[in-house]
Amino acid sequence: MSKLAVKGGLPVRSESFFLWPHFDDRELRNLEDVIRSRTWFAGMRGSDPGTKTEEFEKRFAEYHGTRFGVACANGTVAIEIALRAAGIGTGDEVIVPALTFIATLSAVLQVNALPIVVDTDYETHCIDPERIEEAVTERTRAIIPVHFGGFVCDMDRIGEISKKHNLVVIEDAAHAHGAVCEGRTAGSIVDIATFSFQESKTMTAGEGGIITTNDSDLAEQCIMYRSCGRKQDDSWYVHHVLPLNYRLSELQSAVLLAQLERLEEQLRTKNRNAAFLAGRLGRIDGVTPVPGDGKTEVNGYYLYLLRYDKTRFSGLSRDQFVEALNAEGIPSHIGYPWPLTKNPMFEGIPPGPKGCPYTCPFYGGSAQIANTHLPVAERICEETVVIPHEVLLSAEEDLEDIPRAIKKIQKNVLELVG
Ligand SMILES: Cc1ncc(COP(=O)(O)O)c(C=O)c1O
Numbered sequence: 001m002s003k004l005a006v007k008g009g010l011p012v013r014s015e016s017f018f019l020w021p022h023f024d025d026r027e028l029r030n031l032e033d034v035i036r037s038r039t040w041f042a043g044m045r046g047s048d049p050g051t052k053t054e055e056f057e058k059r060f061a062e063y064h065g066t067r068f069g070v071a072c073a074n075g076t077v078a079i080e081i082a083l084r085a086a087g088i089g090t091g092d093e094v095i096v097p098a099l100t101f102i103a104t105l106s107a108v109l110q111v112n113a114l115p116i117v118v119d120t121d122y123e124t125h126c127i128d129p130e131r132i133e134e135a136v137t138e139r140t141r142a143i144i145p146v147h148f149g150g151f152v153c154d155m156d157r158i159g160e161i162s163k164k165h166n167l168v169v170i171e172d173a174a175h176a177h178g179a180v181c182e183g184r185t186a187g188s189i190v191d192i193a194t195f196s197f198q199e200s201k202t203m204t205a206g207e208g209g210i211i212t213t214n215d216s217d218l219a220e221q222c223i224m225y226r227s228c229g230r231k232q233d234d235s236w237y238v239h240h241v242l243p244l245n246y247r248l249s250e251l252q253s254a255v256l257l258a259q260l261e262r263l264e265e266q267l268r269t270k271n272r273n274a275a276f277l278a279g280r281l282g283r284i285d286g287v288t289p290v291p292g293d294g295k296t297e298v299n300g301y302y303l304y305l306l307r308y309d310k311t312r313f314s315g316l317s318r319d320q321f322v323e324a325l326n327a328e329g330i331p332s333h334i335g336y337p338w339p340l341t342k343n344p345m346f347e348g349i350p351p352g353p354k355g356c357p358y359t360c361p362f363y364g365g366s367a368q369i370a371n372t373h374l375p376v377a378e379r380i381c382e383e384t385v386v387i388p389h390e391v392l393l394s395a396e397e398d399l400e401d402i403p404r405a406i407k408k409i410q411k412n413v414l415e416l417v418g
Contacts, residue, residue, distance in 0.1 A: 034254045136165050288307045328408065
């Protein structure tokens with residue numbers, strides 16, 4: 001009879017880990033306040049005085065050590081707004097990492113600039129600063145590092161490169177709410193930063209996003225691009241820049257205010273549990289937590305990242321391993337299946353109807369991104385196993401089931417191979 005759950009055996013675990021999204025009476029009370037107030041809309045600027053959205057922006061910015069927060073509809077448009085605010089557009093190149101959600105790249109296309117995809121640092125899964133330096137051309141205007149999984153990128157090196165070449169840096173901190181590196185909080189380190197509050201993220205209102213910055217001019221631009229091109233003190237029908245509606249609602253801000261109250265404690269729990277789990281997994285040959293560069297003091301832990309070595313599992317493929325792990329009751333997935341450049345949108349025809357920005361007359365060249373050489377990202381995509389962040393909010397005795405399930409798969413692997 002088979003032992004492994006994927007073959008019909010009994011799973012290691014049948015109960016859930018910590019459930020996500022998490023809520024308690026705070027979310028419910030805040031939502032009830034908003035509903036009863038009959039102010040469900042955050043006002044013409046998108047966070048008018050006295051609204052929950054204004055309060056959330058202030059608190060989120062303060063937590064992350066920045067002067068301004070501009071809440072918006074989601075993390076994708078947060079990047080687009082940041083790019084527009086920084087004046088990035090047609091004919092410009094923006095350097096983005098190979099390993100990230102498509103939004104980091106699609107926001108660049110949305111402003112008609114050209115994303116230049118560069119390779120990855122193996123230890124952190126973040127963008128490799130040396131590859132950034134090689135990719136800079138006279139058209140480069142910005143870099144968007146992503147704090148992958150919750151590790152903070154090498155912002156000192158990225159800062160040096162940006163100064164040398166006069167580039168704007170936009171931190172994509174969608175994976176790194178509250179992460180701290182060498183005393184600096186993600187979202188406050190460079191010119192401007194963006195976050196997502198989509199449901200899988202470490203704080204959420206189902207959807208949502210925010211931009212943080214210390215620069216009052218950038219903040220003013222962001223506010224205009226977030227809400228119909230309106231300026232702070234102007235009236236409803238006066239539009240100063242491209243009039244987009246990327247506002248967040250009061251209902252979402254009500255939920256986010258409650259979620260933010262828990263962030264610090266949840267980060268503490270996740271960082272403690274990650275260290276505990278690393279200790280346990282360290283005793284298993286073939287599954288290793290991604291180490292980072294040792295500089296991130298508080299990891300945002302959106303993703304708990306493991307390297308899987310199939311040679312220690314009799315050649316069992318990573319995808320089969322993940323299937324077997326899920327069958328044992330351990331939530332896990334493979335993460336990004338490939339570097340961004342492998343997406344079908346880059347095969348043959350370029351994204352825009354007229355070829356822009358790839359063959360745009362303003363760009364003056366013809367870029368081909370499908371063939372970009374990204375060996376480190378390729379390798380990472382083949383060997384990564386991801387455990388979602390909420391699992392790290394479970395009790396230590398529940399986490400013990402993770403090494404238990406992995407050891408069980410390793411011991412009985414011949415049920416699956418050969
Ligand atoms: C790195 C990164 N950037 C941006 C986004 C976009 O956020 P949203 O889904 O809120 O648009 C995501 C979402 O998964 C992300 O992972």
